[in-house]
Amino acid sequence: MRIRVDGDIVEDPLADQGDSLLAVLRRGGRTAPKAACGQGECGACTVLLGDRAVMSCVVLAAGVDAEVTTAAGLGADDLREAFADHVAFQCGFCTPGQIVRAEAVLREGVHRTREEIVRAMAGNVCRCTGYVQIVDAIVATMEKRRAEEPECDRR
Amino acid sequence: MRPKVVGTRVRPLDWDAKTAGTARYAADARPEGTLVGRILRSPYPHARIVRLDVDRASRVPGVRAVVTHRDLAPGVVYEHSGEPYSDRPPLAVDRVAYVGQEVAAVAADTAEAAERALRLIDVRYRRLRPVLSTAAALAARATRVRRREGGDNVALAVSGVWGSAELARSRSTVTVGGSFDYPRVTHACMEPNTTLAWWHDDRLELWTSTQASHFVVHELARVLGLRLDQVVCRDVAVGGGFGSKSKVSEHEAIAGLLSMRSGRPVLVELTRAEEISATKPRHAFRTTMRAHADDTGRIRWFEAEVDVDNGAFNHYGPSVMRAGIKQIGSLYRPDAVSWSGRLIDTNLTPGGQFRGYGAPQTALAIECLVDELAERTGIDPIEFRIRNANEPGSVAPAGARIGSARLVECLESVRELIGWDEHRRDRHPSRGLGVAVGVHASGSYAYPGGNVSAAGIDVTSAGEVVVRFGGSDAGTGQRTILGQIAAEVLDVPIGRVQVIMNDWDEAPPDMGAWSSRGTHMGGHAVKRAAEAMAERLRALGAEKLGTEDVRLCGGRVEAAGAAVDIGELVALAPESADGRLRIDTDYLEERMEPYWTGIPNPNISPSYTFAAHAVQVEVDEDTGEIRILDYVAAHDIGRAIHPGMVEGQIIGGVVQGLGAVLGENLIYEGGRVVNASYLHYPLPRSTTAPSIRAVLIEGPEEAGPYDAKSVGEMSIVPPAPAVLNAVYDAVGIRFHSLPLTPDVVLRALAEKRGAPRRRHHLFRRPGRWQIELFRRLYPLGMHAILHRFGTSFARRRPPRPVRRVVTPASVPELTAALAGEPPGEVAVVGAGTDLTTQRAQGLANPHTLVSVTAVTALRRLHARAGGVEIGAAVTLTELARWARDRIPMLADAVETIASAQIRDVATVGGNLAQAKRCWFFRNGFDCYKRGGATCPCYAVTGDHRFHHAAVDAHRCQAVTPSDLATVFAALDATVRVGDRHVPIGGLYRGPGELRIGPGEFIESVSLPEPGPERRGVFEKLRLWDGDFAVVSLALDVGLDAEGRWHRPRIVYGALAPVPWRPAATERALDGRRPTETELTTLIEREFERRAHPLSGTAWKLDAAAGLLRRAARRLNGDTPEGGDDDA
């Protein structure tokens, strides 16, 4: 099988057609999506499939029909910098997943309350930070992007 | 001079790589030819190994090494706490002492080959009677967990008195007491323990997730028979430690051994299930304590007995127990502390080091009892603690020589920020405030060498500064802090500083990050090295610039009118080599006294940090849930090197501490962990405690580098007692154990109310006799027989690859794809989220998958005359979006399912068809449903409080997990399966089991047009945000203008094997406008008549009644005049 990942092609023989997208990505040397639970319960493996954030450990690789974007190919430098400035990571293992998920949330819209951000991030476990600084970083990025929106788009 | 870099919020040095996902963790860069390592673990808690033959396994193609204890020197054990406590062999020798103990290991070209080989290792065990609790260990005639001198199951007993008990007794007038239980909890580091080991050129090179390469190097050299310089750890990112990786774990030596045998690099990565069940959790403590005070509110005396569940091997149990006891003698200013402790052997996973190291366990007792003392003496809990706070310059009973101490300021700060006085004045029902405090060391002289550190600094000719430090940063931010200190001393921009850690080829050794020593020891070590480098640079600069009057500034040495970049000075130093000027220095901390040399009450740490936490909670008296409304944590940290990181350590520790209060707890059945998955182990989520404020109380501390004291462990100590005290303030119940899951809270509330026990009149219900008989026979031997003998006939599904994925585009093609395929061989999948999981859990191994995602007919969601038809391949997100304005209850229900990422792909059909979530079934127990009729249902005698039925269960006690099924039933849905239209109530024949035949599949779900007067409410009780229901309720009624209910449909999820309707209650409510009392009476009557709970599921009926009241309140909220309550 061939999939597009962060602008490149990843090929895999898919000896087991039941393999997850995460397995294929990691075999292909992509380190951003992490295997932490492997059962869709923690979000560490979150990648964009097209424009949807999905947990790649429970997505069948064989069914992937859109471009995959990992944290490494995401861009979103403002969000990554906000994570740095707010110390929104410690060990960093959950971080690529948090950032991909957060970016998907922000791309859906930048007019959300802090509470909505808190809820939107509930699928991504972080054992280190206690979440507050993660939410701070996302909210700060959202506010910045909102301010940069063209006048006519603002509500 | 004010520091420039220290005390500022610089970006973490590793931010770019960590946020892009390019930082290298142990599993991330595999040399060519890396093998997969897998470990064979004991299935029994206690057994003799009578045969261990790896012959067949070694012959599996692709297998490169199989190792057992025979590959190690005879009698070799880890050093751990040192003699006489060293007791653990790296691989089991002739006995296994807990489920999960390592027996053998395999390295192979592929995971499949490795797993095949594991299955072919021939081990015969003779089972021995296991000791599965501390109580059982202490019972007369208990089996011995280990052969040891004393002959009992106590590995270590200690006792003593600090201060004068006589004096203390004479001054005490008020006494409170109790026993407090802190359970086993797991670290749940997000990165599972991982080691990549590579034996080459006579050296073992390791990329391993550790907090302390010191222990890895020393222990591996010892057990593998190598010199210290033959083992080297490289600098890798580490995905969390929290103490678990502060000593050697068990996978490092196994990976090393496999590599030495195969001559190839070997990667051992634990699975999440291994991580939770086989790594060493926090030691469970029972602290029995009496606390005494005088009338003025001065604490006089603590008397404590501590029983520690050691598990099957000592590891660091002796020092964890001592540290826990030390907490009692370090906090406040009692006249005396009388203490004793027993470290008790059991056949459970050995306990290990966990952030706080015994202190959270004993602090639970101290701080709950101090709260009681405050109440008994009539003093406000914060004021009481202020009166007893440690003073600067004092000596605590256990020997701590306190330098700075700002506990009073911490208490005052939380009082103000949480609004303590206002909230306690204007009370709100079911809400309460609690406070708790703690103390922690900054490093500990617990082992020889614990008082030293070292560091190196290089300056390169490019003007870069490289800090070399032999400890490891598992996420605490030490790397950045050390860089800041070097930048500060050398006055270089932080951007020019790089920090290499952990690798002793590069850096002088350090003992690593444990006992909160990272900032103190590492900070001093780097400061000293940097100071030496600064002096050298100034000397070189002086020479170059021809004046003695020079200073370091901005990466240059400056004199009046002249400057030289530090990089240019490198070449001038004769000792420079390869364009680098290197300096290494040692640091010796003289303030610390050793633990083990007989000094009475040693001062083991150079400084002590304090904290006060205050919390506001709300207790939901309908469901037993505890909500954290607000949390303030003030820490006396000396000064922050990096305030943002200190705040992160505080908030992170608080949330971990809250996890242990709100739900975390390892649950065992027959010595085996039942909840070894994130699904069943409720970790805090972003929604658990969204409002936490960290307050830094700063001031001088003479001992610290730049006044810094520790923070990382301190923060996990107060949360549990703070919450328990707040819960008492809210509902008047003093809980003495963790976690406070809804069942515990609801039961206590019912007991407090004096609620009568339900009588289920089983003698009048012949339909339940058979099940009741089974349930009674289970504990009388039936369970034991089925478990011991029946499970040997268990059906197992060996993993195998999926050969084919078929993606039909239409319903006829789909039908054709399924035709003639035997069940079990083929699986219909939507997104495949549950199938992927079931394959990993050994529950399914189809060779063909038929995906419905491309069948356009199944992806439609279309309104038709009289209703709507929802295709089976519609995603949950699509369904919620559609339902939001049309059927809000349906949208509400969908949004409680899993996470947004899952809802975006998971389908309606997949949700309805998913298998049960019973933790025995899912987590590998050979249960009745997994293994077949000869196997027991483990839930009958095991822990069944959350995921099992209280109504109608048969031999399997599980429930249907689908929330959609519940809400669809309330909406009177019909499911289309081929040509059949099945009312949703008839779709299930058992828990998560569909009444559909081979070749059939769910096509769509039809909902009738709801009448304009219909209103619905969905309620769900769950253990974590995204969890399956513990109990859920969908209520759909016709509501008239007077607020009367017409043709109500009440559907409970997770209460019975299939969605369950209390028909009599529904009938009785038709046409009524029920009060809460009436609702409760009706539903209780029906529960009495129809429920048949297990001992641990009875509380779910209370929760179910609570959900009904809550749902009714929400419905009434919709109408202008809600029902009056006569209660």
Ligand code: FES
């Ligand atoms: S690894 Fe995929 S959700 Fe946890």
Ligand code: FES
């Ligand atoms: S930063 Fe460690 S798990 Fe999130």
